Amino acid sequence: MTQDRFTGVGLGLRRAHLEPVSQMEGHGVPFWETCPENVVGDGGRHHRLACAILDRDPVLTHGLTLSVGGFDPWDEAYIRDLGRFLLRTGTPWHSEHLCFTGVDANCLHELLPLPFTREAVRHTVSRVRELQAQLPVPLLLENITYYAELGASDMEEADFIAAVLEGANVGWLLDVNNVYVNALNFGFDPREWLARMPLDRVAQLHIAGHQAFGELTVDTHGAEVIDPVVELMQWTLARLGRPVPVLLERDNHIPDFDVLLAERARLQLAYEATMTLVEAHHA
Amino acid sequence: MPDSRTLRLQRAMASLVLDEDEAALEADPGRVARRQGLSWADQCSFREQGAGMMTYRELARMSLVEPLETMFPVLKALLVEADTWNACIQAFLEARVVKSGHYRDIAPAFLGWLAASGWGQDRWPFLLELAHAEMLEVVVARFPDSDPPMGLHADPGPEDLLVLDAATQIVSYSHAVHRVTEAAPFPEARPTHLMAFRTEGGEARLMELTPATAALLVRAQTGPLGEVASSLNLPDLGPIFTLLRDFYRKGAIAGFQTSS
Ligand SMILES: [Fe+2]
Numbered sequence: 001m002t003q004d005r006f007t008g009v010g011l012g013l014r015r016a017h018l019e020p021v022s023q024m025e026g027h028g029v030p031f032w033e034t035c036p037e038n039v040v041g042d043g044g045r046h047h048r049l050a051c052a053i054l055d056r057d058p059v060l061t062h063g064l065t066l067s068v069g070g071f072d073p074w075d076e077a078y079i080r081d082l083g084r085f086l087l088r089t090g091t092p093w094h095s096e097h098l099c100f101t102g103v104d105a106n107c108l109h110e111l112l113p114l115p116f117t118r119e120a121v122r123h124t125v126s127r128v129r130e131l132q133a134q135l136p137v138p139l140l141l142e143n144i145t146y147y148a149e150l151g152a153s154d155m156e157e158a159d160f161i162a163a164v165l166e167g168a169n170v171g172w173l174l175d176v177n178n179v180y181v182n183a184l185n186f187g188f189d190p191r192e193w194l195a196r197m198p199l200d201r202v203a204q205l206h207i208a209g210h211q212a213f214g215e216l217t218v219d220t221h222g223a224e225v226i227d228p229v230v231e232l233m234q235w236t237l238a239r240l241g242r243p244v245p246v247l248l249e250r251d252n253h254i255p256d257f258d259v260l261l262a263e264r265a266r267l268q269l270a271y272e273a274t275m276t277l278v279e280a281h282h283a
Numbered sequence: 284m285p286d287s288r289t290l291r292l293q294r295a296m297a298s299l300v301l302d303e304d305e306a307a308l309e310a311d312p313g314r315v316a317r318r319q320g321l322s323w324a325d326q327c328s329f330r331e332q333g334a335g336m337m338t339y340r341e342l343a344r345m346s347l348v349e350p351l352e353t354m355f356p357v358l359k360a361l362l363v364e365a366d367t368w369n370a371c372i373q374a375f376l377e378a379r380v381v382k383s384g385h386y387r388d389i390a391p392a393f394l395g396w397l398a399a400s401g402w403g404q405d406r407w408p409f410l411l412e413l414a415h416a417e418m419l420e421v422v423v424a425r426f427p428d429s430d431p432p433m434g435l436h437a438d439p440g441p442e443d444l445l446v447l448d449a450a451t452q453i454v455s456y457s458h459a460v461h462r463v464t465e466a467a468p469f470p471e472a473r474p475t476h477l478m479a480f481r482t483e484g485g486e487a488r489l490m491e492l493t494p495a496t497a498a499l500l501v502r503a504q505t506g507p508l509g510e511v512a513s514s515l516n517l518p519d520l521g522p523i524f525t526l527l528r529d530f531y532r533k534g535a536i537a538g539f540q541t542s543s
Pocket residue numbers: 142175206207249
């Protein structure tokens with residue numbers, strides 16, 4: 001079954017690691033996550049390496065700039081190419097961020113927060129439904145870190161996310177590090193926050209490192225995952241009671257591949273320890 | 284239909300990231316909301332969260348500027364030296380020319396803006412060539428893969444047209460912009476002809492050409508090799524064919540085609 005290929009802790013496929021990964025079949029990484037924006041329409045040596053790996057190993061896809069909460073017309077040519085790419089990789093779903101990335105046909109290349117308002121929920125729900133209708137696989141939305149609320153809110157972030165997921169009837173890519181970072185920046189309890197969310201919609205988790213800059217903690221994806229975030233991942237997996245795939249994100253200060261493999265192995269152990277407890281509980 | 288509040292909030296955020304002069308924004312982050320005709324409550328929200336808003340400005344600018352710093356290190360060194368790098372970046376961001384969602388398209392968008400706006404070229408007439416040359420190898424290295432055209436042969440004849448590999452580029456500059464470095468960013472003014480191509484292994488190579496070879500490579504794509512060579516006063520086809528066979532082996536030329 002497709003879904004069985006996607007358990008345990010996977011890694012993002014990074015340009016810096018293409019060489020070692022392509023030469024290594026027994027790397028032990030159960031699946032890769034790849035950003036179609038970086039592969040579709042590209043060419044040359046790195047592109048060929050990436051395609052060879054994506055054709056060989058299990059893959060999940062994760063988009064960056066479709067701007068699901070934005071207003072710009074869809075780039076239909078790109079969405080067609082994206083659909084073909086998703087089918088080629090065999091990914092069971094495609095994830096995007098619950099945010100906007102462009103305004104007035106200009107791409108800002110940053111995950112920007114949507115207003116926590118009923119109007120923004122209505123708008124985003126209809127956009128997500130439009131997008132889903134154009135994709136050959138189910139769409140997941142990921143909760144982002146945010147550093148400011150955009151305009152005066154009429155609901156909390158949690159209610160906003162839940163309303164969009166339910167309204168658009170899509171799955172959730174739950175980034176536990178983003179919840180943790182938001183909890184630090186806005187002063188709430190991440191477990192209480194998670195407990196009120198529609199966890200039945202979660203199909204995948206993200207986990208990553210972050211860094212504090214003065215008062216503010218930023219989701220840099222540039223450091224090792226700290227223990228409290230690993231514990232939050234375990235808490236979430238236990239609560240879910242099923243083995244959804246976890247993806248370790250590392251986009252900055254990318255270490256050598258063997259260092260990243262070691263971190264993956266550490267997270268995999270934590271993952272398995274939790275799943276053993278879950279199975280014992282169900283038995 | 285009037286623009287929705289959600290859209291105006293997004294425009295205010297874009298303006299906060301791209302437009303404002305930083306001092307004015309530090310003094311009042313609410314001004315971007317006011318300029319979009321947003322309510323007092325929204326203006327207050329921008330003000331109360333000034334620090335978070337400024338973080339977005341920093342992060343988004345970093346995303347947009349990093350690929351330029353990587354792609355154009357010599358151009359940056361030149362402009363930093365003249366204390367105009369930040370002004371250049373600001374003008375680029377305000378022009379709002381980054382349309383594509385592909386990160387690799389940010390640097391080409393910058394080059395396109397430089398060409399269209401003429402920014403800085405009164406002072407540095409070679410600026411556009413310099414930026415073009417800095418990007419050339421990367422563009423060639425990452426040119427989208429495609430199947431080679433059908434019906435080509437490997438050995439050139441006088442009646443043949445030549446077909447370049449899809450990734451190959453022949454460029455002519457009026458400055459030796461391929462010789463500059465961050466330490467010595469001013470190019471010598473002399474006509475320079477280059478061929479950038481991709482090897483079979485998919486890596487970019489740069490080769491300097493004589494004016495005659497550059498002209499031959501351009502014109503023999505549309506006219507028979509023999510005729511083009513004689514019009515360039517190159518009566519002896521032997522050495523030319525040797526060179527072309529070499530370019531074919533290197534991957535710069537896709538092959539030769541019988542002209543009809
Ligand atoms: Fe994430």
